[in-house]
Amino acid sequence: MLKIRRRRPALSASKRIVFTLFQPATLALIVLFWARAPASLLDQAWLVTAISIATLVMVQALEFVNERHAGWRQNRRELLTDLFYVILYFAVISTLETKLAEEPLAAAKHALGITTDWTLHLPFVAQVAFALFVMEFGQYWLHRLMHNSFLWWTHAPHHHLTQLNAAKGLVGNPLELFLVSLSVIAVFDLPLNAVFCAYNLTGAISAFAHANVRFYTPRWYRYFFTTVEPHSLHHTVGFAETRCNYANAMILIDRMFGTFREGEAAVVGQEERKRLLISQQFMFPLRPLLAAIKGSRDKSASTSG
Ligand SMILES: [Zn+2]
Numbered sequence: 001m002l003k004i005r006r007r008r009p010a011l012s013a014s015k016r017i018v019f020t021l022f023q024p025a026t027l028a029l030i031v032l033f034w035a036r037a038p039a040s041l042l043d044q045a046w047l048v049t050a051i052s053i054a055t056l057v058m059v060q061a062l063e064f065v066n067e068r069h070a071g072w073r074q075n076r077r078e079l080l081t082d083l084f085y086v087i088l089y090f091a092v093i094s095t096l097e098t099k100l101a102e103e104p105l106a107a108a109k110h111a112l113g114i115t116t117d118w119t120l121h122l123p124f125v126a127q128v129a130f131a132l133f134v135m136e137f138g139q140y141w142l143h144r145l146m147h148n149s150f151l152w153w154t155h156a157p158h159h160h161l162t163q164l165n166a167a168k169g170l171v172g173n174p175l176e177l178f179l180v181s182l183s184v185i186a187v188f189d190l191p192l193n194a195v196f197c198a199y200n201l202t203g204a205i206s207a208f209a210h211a212n213v214r215f216y217t218p219r220w221y222r223y224f225f226t227t228v229e230p231h232s233l234h235h236t237v238g239f240a241e242t243r244c245n246y247a248n249a250m251i252l253i254d255r256m257f258g259t260f261r262e263g264e265a266a267v268v269g270q271e272e273r274k275r276l277l278i279s280q281q282f283m284f285p286l287r288p289l290l291a292a293i294k295g296s297r298d299k300s301a302s303t304s305g
């Protein structure tokens with residue numbers, strides 16, 4: 001009897017330590033990896049994708065070890081949807097972003113002779129922090145605009161999710177996924193390993209912020225980085241209540257602009273909490289147009305009748 005009593009608290013204490021340190025340790029490992037990456041690896045853009053996907057799989061697996069809500073448990077239907085969006089994002093959306101936005105922006109910078117030598121002389125960690133801040137600053141304002149304009153129709157499918165899991169940050173309307181992947185980072189002179197590191201960090205933090213995992217996050221980490229508590233509150237059911245905690249990875253930006261709200265939500269979704277099919281997520285931005293056509297048809301039918 002005594003032995004059992006002694007062993008149980010020891011196990012939960014070690015689990016608590018692991019789930020306290022997991023998020024900061026993952027970010028530290030990503031920074032260390034890119035800080036020491038040999039130059040030969042910097043030609044391999046696929047490595048960024050491979051690390052992002054490996055991080056997603058690892059965070060999803062943690063759901064089996066320390067689940068947050070039974071109602072968010074990954075099932076076959078959710079897994080297939082998540083897989084579809086992971087492939088869509090890394091095979092199509094990120095390629096489109098590179099070809100349609102990043103490369104033209106880099107070409108324009110070159111043609112106009114824009115240089116930012118000072119960013120090249122920063123220490124590696126400061127370069128990564130700068131890249132992360134630039135990406136997050138743009139994402140924050142675009143996301144905030146989506147909650148306060150017609151762009152909501154592209155972002156709403158992400159909010160109709162009825163449960164959160166590691167890859168849910170990549171689930172939404174493709175137009176929205178493309179828009180939020182845009183950034184002006186190509187304007188700045190930064191070494192590739194710092195930019196790749198920032199991409200992997202935002203991917204890892206977004207996976208943590210959507211994961212069905214109970215972390216015991218240190219206070220200092222929660223101050224700077226987005227975690228599942230404020231992000232689940234952002235996914236809460238009432239539309240008005242979603243207008244907070246916009247930052248994808250750096251919750252610090254919400255604190256800076258007064259949109260941070262403490263708390264969390266276990267029940268997520270919109271309206272009747274009806275889960276959307278992939279086809280409905282794709283067609284969602286057309287809803288106001290289809291409603292207007294239906295309205296004018298109904299009106300002409302009633303006047304002719
Ligand atoms: Zn949102």
Ligand SMILES: [Zn+2]
Pocket residue numbers: 158168169210231235
């Ligand atoms: Zn989200």
